[in-house]
Amino acid sequence: MDVLILATDYDGTLADDGVVSSSAIQAVEELKRSGRSVVLVTGRELPQLLEIFDRTDLFDWIVAENGSLIYRPADGEKRVLAEAPPEEFVKELKRRGVGPISIGDAIVATWRPYEDIVMEVIRDLGLDREIVFNKDAVMILPSGVNKATGMDVVLEEMGQSWNSVVGVGDAENDLAFLSRCQHSVAVANALDSLKREVDFTTAGSRGQGVIELIEEILQDDLGSRSSHIVERFGRRFSS
Numbered sequence: 429m430d431v432l433i434l435a436t437d438y439d440g441t442l443a444d445d446g447v448v449s450s451s452a453i454q455a456v457e458e459l460k461r462s463g464r465s466v467v468l469v470t471g472r473e474l475p476q477l478l479e480i481f482d483r484t485d486l487f488d489w490i491v492a493e494n495g496s497l498i499y500r501p502a503d504g505e506k507r508v509l510a511e512a513p514p515e516e517f518v519k520e521l522k523r524r525g526v527g528p529i530s531i532g533d534a535i536v537a538t539w540r541p542y543e544d545i546v547m548e549v550i551r552d553l554g555l556d557r558e559i560v561f562n563k564d565a566v567m568i569l570p571s572g573v574n575k576a577t578g579m580d581v582v583l584e585e586m587g588q589s590w591n592s593v594v595g596v597g598d599a600e601n602d603l604a605f606l607s608r609c610q611h612s613v614a615v616a617n618a619l620d621s622l623k624r625e626v627d628f629t630t631a632g633s634r635g636q637g638v639i640e641l642i643e644e645i646l647q648d649d650l651g652s653r654s655s656h657i658v659e660r661f662g663r664r665f666s667s
Contacts, residue, residue, distance in 0.1 A: 430649045432592035433488075434459060435579060435605060436638055438470040438477070440563070440598040441615055444634040446480050452635035455642045456486045462646055467491065467582055469575045469595070469605055471562050473532035474499055474506070488586065494560055494567050494601055495578030496534035498585075509581060510534035510570045517557070517568075520549045536568040562601045563619070574604035594650065596641055597622065598634075611650055613641055628653060 434456075436442045442452060456466055468487045470477060471494040477484070484490060484501040491498055496510040513536045521529055521538070524545050530537040538546065543559055543566045550557050550568070560567045560574065583589060595602075595609035598618040603625055606612040612626040615637030623629050630637035644650055 430592070431464065431594050431611070431645050433465045433467060433583075433586070433588060433594070434642065434645065435467045435469050435593050435595040435609065437597035437599070437602050438468055438472060438481075440617060440634060441596055441602075442468070442635055442638050443481070448481060448483070449635045452639055453483055453486065455639040459642045459645065460486065464645070465586065465588075467579070469579060469597075469602075470494075471535075471537070471560075471565065471567055471575075471601060473530065473535065473537075476530075489582040491575060491578035491582055493532045493535040494562075494569055494573070495575045495604075496569055496573050497532070498578055498582055500585075507581075508533045509578060510573045513557075513568070514553070514555065517549065517553060517555060520553065521546065524549065534569065534573070538566050538568075540564045540566060542566060560601050562599045567601070575601065576604040576608050579605050579608070594641070594645065596630075596638060611653070613637075 442448055465488040466486060467489045469491040472492060474492045487501055489498055489500055497508050499506045512534060518531060526538050526542045526545055546568060556571050557568050558571045560569055590608045591610050593609045594611040595606045596613040597606055598615050603622060606626055614623045614626045614629045615633055616630055617633040630640045632640045
């Protein structure tokens with residue numbers, strides 16, 4: 429097998445409006461039975477995810493909070509990879525009317541159109557934090573923390589490399605890890621800006637697109653996509 433790991437985003441990719449279909453769950457189970465591993469790579473905070481999805485046992489690892497936390501469902505191991513947000517930062521956001529605000533172990537999240545106020549507060553307080561967008565979501569993280577840095581730690585734990593990973597996502601914050609994967613995929617509902625950067629786009633949207641991808645992995649390790657991927661890589665390399 430060339431593809432040993434499927435790394436998938438949650439919202440808008442595996443899940444539709446926070447819900448994973450039974451058919452998508454069955455597809456992931458089948459992929460696991462083939463001896464491959466599955467890693468969930470999400471911007472969600474871990475408690476949020478555990479509250480809405482009771483099948484985290486499907487995943488060998490979960491990269492949460494957009495790369496600032498990793499979690500292993502098999503034994504409940506949790507590791508925070510970045511420092512907690514300063515209390516003064518959160519207080520100042522609230523004072524300036526930003527809301528709703530969600531606070532994780534390392535992430536602070538809100539929504540558009542508050543990004544300008546958030547940036548002003550980061551600048552005024554002199555913080556080493558940056559904004560990461562996920563469509564309308566505005567995530568604030570320590571500089572340099574993203575889904576790829578979280579995956580780096582997980583791959584080291586698994587004794588694997590990016591060369592064995594196929595990744596799938598739908599939004600701008602997914603590009604950090606998709607650009608590192610051996611094969612990068614967008615679901616049909618993904619942002620056009622992401623579709624332009626990946627190897628190929630599924631015909632199906634959200635969970636149906638992930639099912640389609642899993643079927644192709646099980647069929648021939650994406651062998652039928654090889655010529656297309658090589659051609660697309662060549663165009664990106666020459667541009």
